[in-house]
Amino acid sequence: MTALSNQTIDCAIALGSNLGDSRATLLQAIELIDQTEEVEVKARSRLYQTAAVGPPQPDYLNACALLRTTLLPHALLSQLLAVETSFGRVRRERWGPRTLDIDLLLYGDWVIELPGLSVPHPRLHERPFVLVPLSEIAPMWQHPLLDKSLFQLAEAVGNEGVARLEADEPER
Ligand SMILES: Nc1ncnc2c1ncn2[C@@H]1O[C@H](COP(=O)(O)OP(=O)(O)OP(=O)(O)O)[C@@H](O)[C@H]1O
Numbered sequence: 001m002t003a004l005s006n007q008t009i010d011c012a013i014a015l016g017s018n019l020g021d022s023r024a025t026l027l028q029a030i031e032l033i034d035q036t037e038e039v040e041v042k043a044r045s046r047l048y049q050t051a052a053v054g055p056p057q058p059d060y061l062n063a064c065a066l067l068r069t070t071l072l073p074h075a076l077l078s079q080l081l082a083v084e085t086s087f088g089r090v091r092r093e094r095w096g097p098r099t100l101d102i103d104l105l106l107y108g109d110w111v112i113e114l115p116g117l118s119v120p121h122p123r124l125h126e127r128p129f130v131l132v133p134l135s136e137i138a139p140m141w142q143h144p145l146l147d148k149s150l151f152q153l154a155e156a157v158g159n160e161g162v163a164r165l166e167a168d169e170p171e172r
């Protein structure tokens, strides 16, 4: 089974890139996700330039998007990983540089702990490069495990190392 019957779920994803033309990659990836039959992009955040967390490497561009889908979590993740691959993502060292990384952050209020899929994303609540863009588009969403809104989580981690990219206005 890959789809919910007659039901849609709201989800949140994070996108990051620090190799190649990162701005074009993030915008095109969001378009590609929106073209997936069972997925609709409801909103995207602005783009942010962020200091890299992990081994020394160039700054990232990060963004988040809200999706509405009929796909079950594993099927949605497969679609997202296919978009990653189509941008030439080659998996290398943990937290190393990448053309495109897409994480499934939230799937409604579901809590999933399975091999290859953890939702809410286990590091979501500690990452300013995720929480700043995410709280811009879904401030009132409650984290299903932490009993705090995304706005509250973003306030708690602050915005150090995260700068909004000038001249970026979402069209949707
Ligand atoms: N919520 C999730 N979103 C995306 N991938 C997930 C999730 N939960 C588990 N995974 C698994 O993790 C793998 C992603 O590994 P990846 O190399 O992108 O991690 P990373 O981006 O280096 O680190 P991080 O998970 O801290 O962002 C995927 O193959 C996927 O199976």
Ligand SMILES: Nc1nc2c(c(=O)[nH]1)N=C(CO)CN2
Pocket: 015, 016, 017, 050, 051, 052, 053, 054, 059, 060, 062, 095, 096, 101, 129
């Ligand atoms: N600033 C920033 N740092 C990172 C990022 C990212 O998207 N942005 N992704 C990583 C791997 O998931 C590791 N480090």
